Amino acid sequence: MSGKDITFDVNGQPSAGYLAVPAQTNAPGVLVLHAWWGLNSIFKSLCDRLAGEGFIAFAPDLYHGKVADNIADAESFGKALDTNHLQAKAEIAQATRFLNERVGQAERGLAVIGFSMGAYYALDLAAADPEHIRSVVLFYGSGGVDYSKSRAAYLGHFAGNDEFEP
Numbered sequence: 001m002s003g004k005d006i007t008f009d010v011n012g013q014p015s016a017g018y019l020a021v022p023a024q025t026n027a028p029g030v031l032v033l034h035a036w037w038g039l040n041s042i043f044k045s046l047c048d049r050l051a052g053e054g055f056i057a058f059a060p061d062l063y064h065g066k067v068a069d070n071i072a073d074a075e076s077f078g079k080a081l082d083t084n085h086l087q088a089k090a091e092i093a094q095a096t097r098f099l100n101e102r103v104g105q106a107e108r109g110l111a112v113i114g115f116s117m118g119a120y121y122a123l124d125l126a127a128a129d130p131e132h133i134r135s136v137v138l139f140y141g142s143g144g145v146d147y148s149k150s151r152a153a154y155l156g157h158f159a160g161n162d163e164f165e166p
């Protein structure tokens with residue numbers, strides 16, 4: 001299963017992402033939120049694998065084409081995104097709507113998988129959009145969000161010792 005780079009609309013502006021669709025119809029949706037490295041081949045490959053398992057997988061490109069290949073660049077890109085976090089949240093909210101339209105069954109809800117930085121945004125999304133987000137899978141990452149309105153089921157994966165996460 002191979003996906004493709006696409007553009008979608010965010011407040012009248014084009015934004016990029018990667019969409020992988022399975023052969024069968026009526027598939028559930030998974031939003032994939034990348035780590036601080038950017039939307040690289042690892043996350044695109046994950047979308048392809050999810051589509052191979054019967055999911056519509058969509059990963060918005062929060063760095064708009066930038067991909068880090070070293071920690072210094074990843075930190076720089078992450079800090080820039082933090083500075084403009086309201087725009088990032090708007091892009092993720094629109095990516096959720098975009099994916100929901102592809103799934104075509106809003107009542108089914110979506111899953112979101114977040115990695116490190118993307119996990120923070122996954123937690124935020126689950127609290128901000130409880131109508132659409134039903135499952136959250138985290139790989140590292142955390143966030144100081146009020147989860148009282150969330151209806152999602154959560155699964156977290158964390159290392160015993162990670163210098164980047166408390």
